[in-house]
Amino acid sequence: MDWQKVLDEIAQEIQPELGVGKVADYIPALSAADPKAFGMAVTTVKGECYRTGDAGVPFSIQSISKVLTLTIALGFENEDLFDRVGREPSGSAFNSIVQLEQEQGIPRNPFINAGAIIVTDTIITHCRQKAGADLILDLARKLSCSPRVRIDDEVARSEALWGNRNRSLAYFMKSFGVLQNDPEEVLQAYFCQCALEMTCQELARAGLYLANDGVDPVTNQQIATHAHVNRINALMMTCGHYDMSGDFAFHVGLPGKSGVGGGILAVVPGICSVAVWSPALNKAGNSHAGTMALELFSEKTSLNLF
Ligand code: GLU
Numbered sequence: 001m002d003w004q005k006v007l008d009e010i011a012q013e014i015q016p017e018l019g020v021g022k023v024a025d026y027i028p029a030l031s032a033a034d035p036k037a038f039g040m041a042v043t044t045v046k047g048e049c050y051r052t053g054d055a056g057v058p059f060s061i062q063s064i065s066k067v068l069t070l071t072i073a074l075g076f077e078n079e080d081l082f083d084r085v086g087r088e089p090s091g092s093a094f095n096s097i098v099q100l101e102q103e104q105g106i107p108r109n110p111f112i113n114a115g116a117i118i119v120t121d122t123i124i125t126h127c128r129q130k131a132g133a134d135l136i137l138d139l140a141r142k143l144s145c146s147p148r149v150r151i152d153d154e155v156a157r158s159e160a161l162w163g164n165r166n167r168s169l170a171y172f173m174k175s176f177g178v179l180q181n182d183p184e185e186v187l188q189a190y191f192c193q194c195a196l197e198m199t200c201q202e203l204a205r206a207g208l209y210l211a212n213d214g215v216d217p218v219t220n221q222q223i224a225t226h227a228h229v230n231r232i233n234a235l236m237m238t239c240g241h242y243d244m245s246g247d248f249a250f251h252v253g254l255p256g257k258s259g260v261g262g263g264i265l266a267v268v269p270g271i272c273s274v275a276v277w278s279p280a281l282n283k284a285g286n287s288h289a290g291t292m293a294l295e296l297f298s299e300k301t302s303l304n305l306f
Contacts, residue, residue, distance in 0.1 A: 003042050010293050023280055033059065036278075041201040059263055061198050065193040068139050073122040081110075100173065105175070198263075203275035207273035243284050254266045260285050262287040264277075268305075
């Protein structure tokens with residue numbers, strides 16, 4: 001496969017789509033992103049890396065961090081994790097509170113905000129000796145092989161300042177006895193994980209273990225078990241794109257997780273990990289150009305899993 005040719009063609013064909021949609025501004029620190037920025041990177045299980053456009057520009061990975069926290073929490077709890085968080089698509093907004101009340105404070109899946117807050121709560125329960133956010137940052141640096149990866153303090157502060165909806169979700173789950181730790185401590189770690197700043201190149205490298213049965217193929221380190229990676233990829237396929245997860249599976253056909261910073265991480269099991277970034281979002285909160293670029297990617301490479 002001529003990966004560089006594929007990426008260069010996508011970067012060319014995606015031009016008319018750049019800037020279509022709206023940059024997230026409900027977290028004010030995100031609103032400064034250039035709506036027309038576009039970057040994409042592929043890392044293959046052989047360790048080769050290909051990139052195009054703004055693939056070296058750091059951006060806020062936001063909800064993509066939920067894949068990393070799920071990996072850590074599954075390592076701690078295995079399937080017991082699913083006693084406190086479900087594994088069904090929610091069919092409602094990523095920050096909805098209505099369903100939580102109907103379902104006794106158990107979030108539908110680990111990728112909606114309430115579910116991710118429970119996952120972060122689990123990490124804090126198991127990891128008293130180190131702040132939850134530090135553990136997540138360490139994993140992001142280790143997987144991306146990049147000590148440059150950091151938590152953007154300004155974004156984390158902005159999230160904390162404007163995070164009343166997330167605060168409501170955490171306290172609501174505490175009232176049901178589902179959240180184990182102090183809601184403020186959990187939220188602090190959650191806001192920091194969302195504020196992780198990475199480039200497409202770093203993200204594609206970081207996601208490689210998901211394409212290789214849990215083992216980083218370059219360092220040979222076991223990051224997650226084969227069974228956990230199956231679970232994570234299944235959840236990315238069914239729940240990774242908010243209320244448009246079905247649409248993403250329909251058009252792209254790959255496990256993927258998006259974030260409101262405009263990034264998407266997608267996985268081709270056995271072959272490669274792909275990261276794309278373009279900040280203008282469609283109405284469901286997924287990168288408009290990023291989603292289309294991945295659709296082009298799966299068409300051009302015939303790597304759509306279906
Ligand atoms: N930090 C964002 C929030 O909690 C994450 C949203 C997202 O990327 O889905 O609202």
